[in-house]
Amino acid sequence: MKLVLLGAAGSGKGTLAKKITRDFGIPQLSMGDIFRDIAKSGSELGLLVQKYMSSGALVPDQTTFEVLKERLFQDDCKKGYILDGFPRTLDQAKLLAKVTDVDAVVSVELPFEELEKRLVSRRNCPNCGEIDNTEYEGYTGKCRKCQTPLFQRDDDKPEAIKARLEVYKKNITPLINFYGDKVFTVSSAGSPDETYRPVKTFLEKLGAK
Numbered sequence: 593m594k595l596v597l598l599g600a601a602g603s604g605k606g607t608l609a610k611k612i613t614r615d616f617g618i619p620q621l622s623m624g625d626i627f628r629d630i631a632k633s634g635s636e637l638g639l640l641v642q643k644y645m646s647s648g649a650l651v652p653d654q655t656t657f658e659v660l661k662e663r664l665f666q667d668d669c670k671k672g673y674i675l676d677g678f679p680r681t682l683d684q685a686k687l688l689a690k691v692t693d694v695d696a697v698v699s700v701e702l703p704f705e706e707l708e709k710r711l712v713s714r715r716n717c718p719n720c721g722e723i724d725n726t727e728y729e730g731y732t733g734k735c736r737k738c739q740t741p742l743f744q745r746d747d748d749k750p751e752a753i754k755a756r757l758e759v760y761k762k763n764i765t766p767l768i769n770f771y772g773d774k775v776f777t778v779s780s781a782g783s784p785d786e787t788y789r790p791v792k793t794f795l796e797k798l799g800a801k
């Protein structure tokens with residue numbers, strides 16, 4: 593089962609992906625994790641990615657795609673995967689379509705005011721990529737996995753959030769149109785389990801086909 597997960601930052605799509613992985617046994621391929629892994633690998637492509645990341649520049653589409661292509665054909669992806677963070681634009685979706693046909697697209701939706709609220713309290717681990725939130729129970733300012741002190745990404749600061757959400761809004765409609773009737777839309781206004789329930793039903797039907 594090859595899935596694409598769409599949703600703005602703060603929509604809870606990462607949490608949703610983890611539940612899908614748990615129940616359906618397909619890995620979550622998050623572009624952020626893939627970039628971090630390949631940068632550490634020291635390969636030629638990895639060094640290139642490292643260069644973009646350390647300069648703070650966006651990794652260009654073509655490079656992103658080369659990196660992803662390598663990942664999609666690794667052994668753990670034989671049963672499928674969940675793509676999280678790619679494609680973000682129509683151009684990227686067209687690149688992806690050159691190597692694979694996805695089975696379904698799950699689009700996680702939440703009103704922008706709610707996204708903004710969730711994002712300003714978000715904190716990241718610089719070491720392992722874990723995400724936490726100052727509003728969550730048991731928040732200590734340190735990573736729950738590796739104990740590294742957390743930080744707030746520059747693009748999670750209020751002035752940057754509005755700009756990011758505007759970019760998301762501009763790109764999402766062409767993407768939804770591109771995938772057409774493969775798209776399943778779900779609201780993440782409720783709890784993570786409430787968000788997951790209809791998605792699970794949808795995926796079970798899809799898997800049974």
Ligand SMILES: [Zn+2]
Binds near residue numbers: 717718721735738740
């Ligand atoms: Zn950590």
